Amino acid sequence: MADAAQAPAQRKVVLVGANPGVQLFHRDVVSAYASVWTVDWSAQGSGSAIVLWHDGEVRVLTDHSDLGYWLERTFTRFFPEAEGLPWPEPRIERRAVRVANDLARGTYARAGDVAVRIADVLDRRAFATDEYDLGGRVHSLSLVTGPSAVASIEVRGRRLPGEIIRAGTPERPSSSAFVAVAEVWRY
Template sequence: MTRPLLSRRRALQAGAATAAGLTAGLALPAIADAAGPASDPAQRKVVLVGANPGVQLFDGDTVTAYASVWTVDWSTHGAGAAIVLWHDGRVRVLTDHPALGSWLERTFTRFFPEAGGLPWPEPRIERRAVHVANDLARGSHARAGDVAVRISGVLDRRAFATDDFDLGGRVHSLSLVTGPSAAASIEVRGRSLPGQVVRSGTPERPSSSAFVAVAEVWRF
């Protein structure tokens, strides 16, 4: 699959910003027409608190693999962890709480710009213990079953916030601190999946297709 025109890393590289500030030079997801309290950011309720580091691997302009790692401290669907993995046209959700993992994939990950343009079939939900170490100093290491995700070499730390993150027509508010990273790998059955991390930006404001994320709050 070819690289999506927009990815979260491009939005996250903007750092701390309002939606108005982000519109200059960045094509964020369109704001959906919404009725009711959720259309007013001031009235949105917290639905998830946690962290969601991610990795996209590329061969040229082709996405070879994508992993979305979740640690949820609190949500409307409980707490726990999950790894959502796209590779070879298949989606796997490895999680210690299947109902939570299914919600994370169905509500969030499948609508992330990184998944845009990828064939995204219904996932296979696999109940597995998930172990995640995630911080802005050392990066992220997550494993569950036969899958391991590693992100290292954090290049920068900056805040990001928007009230206009469209998830399948449901516009959410998002705030977090992100750390674009120099290197990452996704392993399945002890073998690294093909592809490389793509880095861009400037030395002062680096961007990467691998990033750590902490202090993540979603509101709807």
């Protein structure tokens, strides 16, 4: 019998939710990265989290510590946005997380001293793959994404340095900031 990790039709749903994100750049170097999670259901429960990489540190601000740790260890650390960043063991901070996320207005997330804003959605399109490699474990992923024109990450009321990078064409824009909804991960 084929292993579920190798047979997409046999993969089980492990997470349903949303995961917008923003990657800031200063002179073509990543200066900050935030991955915002709202989990409606997962193998580790439901809840919200902000995973923040900045100054070589990883913070996970979450209302459910076990869920936040799982999101960072299983998903965020393996995303293309984190590739090449020094990624130490995360600091888990139990904080209430508030997230407003939709394809019309964008994303606003706040937890403790961290705020993430993503706005001016440029496009909305579906994405699906059965070949999303997360540290050697291949997953299936489907979602609707919205590359966005404006984004910021604040810590202690101070905007972190850096800007998003926009590319693509007017018909198919891309951005290092994006809204995401209807996200389903299978493994």
